[in-house]
Amino acid sequence: MKKNEKIKELTFLLLKEIGEDPEREGLLKTPSRVSKAWSFFSGGYKQNLNKIINNAIFNEDGKDMVVVRDVEFFSLCEHHLLPFFGKAHIAYIPNGKVIGLSKIPRIIDMFARRLQVQERLTRQIAETLKDVLDPIGVAVIMEGQHMCMQMRGVEKQNSLATTSSMLGKFRESDRTRSEFLSIIGL
Ligand code: ZN
Numbered sequence: 001m002k003k004n005e006k007i008k009e010l011t012f013l014l015l016k017e018i019g020e021d022p023e024r025e026g027l028l029k030t031p032s033r034v035s036k037a038w039s040f041f042s043g044g045y046k047q048n049l050n051k052i053i054n055n056a057i058f059n060e061d062g063k064d065m066v067v068v069r070d071v072e073f074f075s076l077c078e079h080h081l082l083p084f085f086g087k088a089h090i091a092y093i094p095n096g097k098v099i100g101l102s103k104i105p106r107i108i109d110m111f112a113r114r115l116q117v118q119e120r121l122t123r124q125i126a127e128t129l130k131d132v133l134d135p136i137g138v139a140v141i142m143e144g145q146h147m148c149m150q151m152r153g154v155e156k157q158n159s160l161a162t163t164s165s166m167l168g169k170f171r172e173s174d175r176t177r178s179e180f181l182s183i184i185g186l
Helices: 005-017 030-041 049-053 103-112 118-133 174-184
Strands: 057-059 066-077 083-093 097-099 137-146 161-168
Touching: 005 030, 049 103, 049 118, 066 103, 066 118, 066 137, 066 174, 083 103, 083 118, 083 174, 097 118, 103 118, 118 137, 118 161, 137 174
Parallel strands: none
Antiparallel strands: 057 097, 066 083, 083 137, 137 161
């Protein structure tokens, strides 16, 4: 069977099942578009952390907090297969090692392009940075809008879910945590 053929078939069936005519002009290419979109949305399952990091970890003596804020993320909730998206703020305090800054959004994408709940996504990013850098502390805060809340059911249009994972010094020290929160404006 050709790659992605199955997702095309399933999409064709889904269109029929909701009362559409999958053979009308506007929908003819929809199954193949949906199948391509899904291979992108689920691309994180096939990615490899070492390849992403690609040796971009450097020795560095400083112990000052590194903050990367307002990183956009897009993911899919595992309960409804609907998007949730927003911004991630990441901080760590190095302990001899730093990571190339452009790698942080790529690590976020690797976990975001899987079926997720925002809590787990937040924790996986924090734990990955802890594993690869062995830093003095790591903090990740994510703020997300969930289409499964906004489009259906409760229909709360402006609600934002905030999740956080604080490890090491960020968990132990109020001052360190406050410094991070004030940098990101929370
Ligand atoms: Zn959901």
